[in-house]
Amino acid sequence: MSWQTVDGAHEGHAAIEVPGGHEVTGIQGDTLILDDGTKVSISETAGWRARCTCSWKAELMIERVTDRDVEPKSHQAFDPEGGPAPKWVETTCHTEWLDHVRPENLKSVCQAAEASRASDRSLDEAVAAARESGASWADIGDAVGISRQSAHVRWRRFDATDQ
Numbered sequence: 001m002s003w004q005t006v007d008g009a010h011e012g013h014a015a016i017e018v019p020g021g022h023e024v025t026g027i028q029g030d031t032l033i034l035d036d037g038t039k040v041s042i043s044e045t046a047g048w049r050a051r052c053t054c055s056w057k058a059e060l061m062i063e064r065v066t067d068r069d070v071e072p073k074s075h076q077a078f079d080p081e082g083g084p085a086p087k088w089v090e091t092t093c094h095t096e097w098l099d100h101v102r103p104e105n106l107k108s109v110c111q112a113a114e115a116s117r118a119s120d121r122s123l124d125e126a127v128a129a130a131r132e133s134g135a136s137w138a139d140i141g142d143a144v145g146i147s148r149q150s151a152h153v154r155w156r157r158f159d160a161t162d163q
């Protein structure tokens with residue numbers, strides 16, 4: 001189970017964490033395959049943490065606890081087996097990952113809005129210059145792909161002599 005941003009730049013998942021800092025790259029039955037090719041039992045699962053392909057990872061690992069008699073703390077999950085994250089842990093990781101990608105998404109909106117403002121500005125300037133050199137509203141409407149009337153309504157404020 002993994003989550004992807006629309007542009008595919010980020011792919012996150014609830015990663016299985018093992019002691020020693022190696023990343024788990026696969027599961028075969030009761031065996032975890034690590035990024036250095038070694039294999040360990042799923043009972044080595046230390047916990048779970050949201051990770052992303054951009055190399056971001058959640059600060060906090062949700063720790064796996066195996067003692068049924070101890071009440072788990074908020075960042076702990078009782079799981080006698082190990083392996084893939086329990087459902088609620090996966091949901092928590094997903095939420096953390098969404099918080100990680102949200103600023104990125106907003107950054108693209110800001111960039112697109114800025115580009116849109118810049119192109120509006122250069123269109124305004126081009127229209128003003130065309131009016132100064134004698135183009136009619138019909139000419140400008142044709143060039144932009146809108147009606148004479150729409151062109152006039154949109155840009156008449158640049159036209160000192162045309163009230």
Ligand SMILES: [Zn+2]
Nearest residue numbers: 010052054056
């Ligand atoms: Zn990411």
